Amino acid sequence: MQLTDTTGSAATTADPGTPADTGRPILDVAALHKSYGALKVLRGIDLAVWPREMVFLIGPSGSGKSTLLRCLNRLEEPSSGSIVVDGIDIMAPGTDLNRVRQRIGMVFQSFNLYPHMTALGNVTLALRKVQGRRRADAEDLGRAVLGRVGLSDKADAYPHALSGGQQQRVAIARALALEPRVMLFDEPTSALDPELVGSVLQVMRNMRESGMTMVVVSHEFGFARAAADRVLFLDTGRVVEQGPPEQIFDAPQEARTRDFVRRITQH
């Protein structure tokens, strides 16, 4: 299995390093609130994610991690607050949401591949229907991206014939093919057998090296420690504490963070 980044697939390599980018965050969230009826799930989230940054979100079940991610591309409608992605205010009434969503890749815990399409079909659907590329063009691009996640030989396989790790990598390729400016991962390895987790983390590591900006919800603390630039601890819809992984995991300032980290690492 080849997991290294095949250079030359220009279309698939994120390049957030241009000078224009470095001055402003790729993702800028301010005072984000989200309620379901009386239940306040997000209670004022402020978050700026800078180009090439890898930010981890951790927190207990129900703390609002998934809801936060899903608000970032408006799969979930925020109750209030502002979200600016790559300079585009996605809460503004006139925003073409479907165009902005291509800039925000999303990877789900349960992969959510289209079962009636091959790996290549999964990757090329939006290239063809959203970006309007011709089939041959989209397929060239799709194969290149599948190569990037180590699945060149699985282009024609249907999801049911792939392992969980392979399915998740197809899902990553599906998002990556649209050349997003930021990638959101919601527990990308939680549904995987332990021996398959590594292949997905390796792909994420490669993406990080090629400069992709990422927001990751995950309890893979080992990976977070090695790869994260910053870790945010969420509890009851608020960011309780944030900092470099060493601080959050080894010397948390807040009691709630300390409790949570201890609980997770003991398991």
Added chain:
Amino acid sequence: MQTLIDNFFNLEIVVAAWPILLQGFGMTLLLCAVVVPVGLAGGLVVALLSGARSRCLRWIMVGYVDFFRAFPPLVLLIFIYFGFPFAGIDIPEFAAVVLAFLLNSSSYYGEIFRAGIESIGRAQIDAARSTGLTAGQTMRHVILPQAIRNVLPDLIGNTLEVVKLTSIASVVALQELLYMARQAQSVTYNASPIVVAALMYLVLLWPLVRLLSRLEHKTLAGR
């Protein structure tokens, strides 16, 4: 024994009636070729409108489906064909039959499509929308193909019923298979044309029946 053969399997009469039976069979085929696609298309529209955002529209669709599923199709056809002229609308037989079938079978097909669409979880929609597909594109490329596959046996089963039901067109004197067979029967005082018509229906329906039981077998084995 001989009287049985004379009355039900009379070769002479069958040969004599054959041309008009064939003509009737042709009309039945044509009727199916129009009524089934129209019903499917209507059903799809019903299903899509039933999932509309507007609550008012959804209620209207519930009413539509309930009403036409409860309305006996034969009564509906007679009502359209003989009732419309009273309202000053002259309607040809064929059009009356197609309209009756549209109203009746779109409500049945609609419920089947709706069940199929509802069988596709939120996760697929999330995935599609997150890549920028519109709601319409998501429906067309992601949800419907899976939904239809999930309810294919029901769609085929309902199509069987629709094909059988085309024989009610004989009440408005549309010259389809049953109508022609009854004509031949009443002229010859012999039931053989009816037997032949039944065999023709069998020929028409058998492939569908076969397909259906193969699919049902497959879905059972797949569980």
